[in-house]
Amino acid sequence: MKSWLLLFTLAFASGPELALAEALQTSVPSAILIDAETRTVLFEKNADEPETPASTAKIMTAELVFKAITDGRFKLTDQFPISENAWRTGGAPSHGSSMFASLNSQVAIEDLIRGLVIDSGNDAAIALAEGVAGSEGAFATLMTRRAQELNLPHLVFTNAWGRGDPEQKVTAREMALLADHVIETYPDLYKYFGEHDFLWNKIKQPNRNPLLTMNIGADGLKTGNIDASGFGLVGSAVENGQRLIVAIYGAKNAKERSEEARKILLWGFRSFEPKTIFAKGETIGSARVFGGTAEEVPLVADSDVRVLLPRESSERLNAKIVYIGPLIAPVEADKEVAHLKISRGTSVIQEVPLKTAETVEKGSLPHRAMDAGWEYATILFRHYVEKK
Numbered sequence: 001m002k003s004w005l006l007l008f009t010l011a012f013a014s015g016p017e018l019a020l021a022e023a024l025q026t027s028v029p030s031a032i033l034i035d036a037e038t039r040t041v042l043f044e045k046n047a048d049e050p051e052t053p054a055s056t057a058k059i060m061t062a063e064l065v066f067k068a069i070t071d072g073r074f075k076l077t078d079q080f081p082i083s084e085n086a087w088r089t090g091g092a093p094s095h096g097s098s099m100f101a102s103l104n105s106q107v108a109i110e111d112l113i114r115g116l117v118i119d120s121g122n123d124a125a126i127a128l129a130e131g132v133a134g135s136e137g138a139f140a141t142l143m144t145r146r147a148q149e150l151n152l153p154h155l156v157f158t159n160a161w162g163r164g165d166p167e168q169k170v171t172a173r174e175m176a177l178l179a180d181h182v183i184e185t186y187p188d189l190y191k192y193f194g195e196h197d198f199l200w201n202k203i204k205q206p207n208r209n210p211l212l213t214m215n216i217g218a219d220g221l222k223t224g225n226i227d228a229s230g231f232g233l234v235g236s237a238v239e240n241g242q243r244l245i246v247a248i249y250g251a252k253n254a255k256e257r258s259e260e261a262r263k264i265l266l267w268g269f270r271s272f273e274p275k276t277i278f279a280k281g282e283t284i285g286s287a288r289v290f291g292g293t294a295e296e297v298p299l300v301a302d303s304d305v306r307v308l309l310p311r312e313s314s315e316r317l318n319a320k321i322v323y324i325g326p327l328i329a330p331v332e333a334d335k336e337v338a339h340l341k342i343s344r345g346t347s348v349i350q351e352v353p354l355k356t357a358e359t360v361e362k363g364s365l366p367h368r369a370m371d372a373g374w375e376y377a378t379i380l381f382r383h384y385v386e387k388k
Contacts, residue, residue: 030051
C-alpha cells in the first residue's frame with residue numbers, strides 16, 4: 001500500500017496575467033488571509049512560523065467554553081467563582097487586561113465570555129478555565145488536545161489567557177483555521193466577539209479589536225500583544241456575503257497591526273472572485289481498486305468545489321488527488337478515501353475530502369489472483385527502477 005497521486009492542471013484564462021498574490025506587500029513578519037467558505041489561501045507570508053499567541057490564545061479558550069455549552073455541560077446562566085488566583089493573577093492587582101471581576105464573586109458564564117472576548121480579561125479566562133476543568137493547567141492541556149482533535153497540531157497551549165511562555169506556540173495559518181472553525185460551529189456564541197463594549201463592575205470597556213470600528217464588515221475575533229510576540233490579531237469580516245479571515249503576528253505597534261490587517265482584508269475583497277471548478281457529485285477522478293468487480297471507483301465531493309481566483313488574470317492551478325491505495329474490495333459508497341489538493345505555485349490553497357461515488361463488490365477468486373499478480377509485478381518493477 002502506498003500514497004497514490006493523480007495530477008492534473010486547472011487553467012482559467014480571463015485576461016492578461018497579473019500576479020496579484022505577489023503584488024500585496026505587508027510589513028508584518030507573519031500573515032495569512034483565507035476565504036472562510038472554501039478555505040482558499042489568498043495570501044500568506046511565513047504563515048507556518050511558530051509565534052507567541054499572546055491574547056489571541058483566548059480564541060481557543062472561547063472554543064472550549066463554547067463546546068462545553070453546546071454539549072450541554074454548562075448553561076450561559078451558570079456561574080463560576082472568581083478565585084484568588086483569577087483575581088490576583090488576571091484581575092485588577094495584575095495591572096494587565098482585565099474585566100475587573102471582584103474577588104470571590106460569582107459571575108455568569110455569559111458575562112465571563114464577554115469579559116474574555118471584549119475586554120480581553122485575563123481574570124475571565126482563568127475563571128472560565130478553572131470552572132470548566134478545575135484548574136488552569138488542566139484547561140491548558142485540554143486546549144492543546146482540542147487543537148489536535150481539530151487537526152491543528154502546531155497550536156500548543158500552556159495557559160488560558162496568553163501569558164508569555166516559550167512552550168506556548170501557534171502559527172498564523174492554524175489560528176486562522178481555528179477562527180474559521182469557531183465562526184462556523186458556534187454562530188450563536190461567536191456573536192460575542194463582535195460586541196463593541198462591555199460594562200462590568202461599573203467599568204465600561206470598548207472591544208479591543210480595532211477592525212470593528214473601521215466600517216469594513218468586521219465582526220470578530222481577538223488581538224494580542226506581549227513583549228515576546230509583538231502585536232498580533234486574528235480577525236474576520238464579511239462583504240457581499242463573502243467572509244475572509246486574517247491572522248497577523250509580529251507587528252511593531254497597535255497602529256501597524258490595525259492598518260496591515262485592514263489592508264490585507266480589503267485587498268482580498270477587491271482582488272478575488274469565486275469560481276466553481278467541480279459541481280457537487282461530479283466525478284473528479286478515480287481511485288484504483290484491488291480485487292474488486294471494477295478496477296476503479298469514481299471520487300466525488302460532498303459539495304461544490306470552489307476556489308477564489310484573482311480578478312482580471314490568467315491563472316493556472318495544479319491539483320492532485322492523494323489517497324492510500326489501491327483500495328481493497330469491497331469498497332463502500334460514500335466513504336472518504338482521498339483528498340483533492342489544489343495548489344497555486346508551491347502553496348496548497350485548498351484541500352477537499354473526496355468520497356467514493358459507488359460501491360465496488362469483491363471480485364471473483366481468479367480476478368483477485370490476477371490483481372495480486374499485477375500488483376506484485378508492479379512492486380518488482382518499481383524496485384528495479386529505484387535501483388537503477
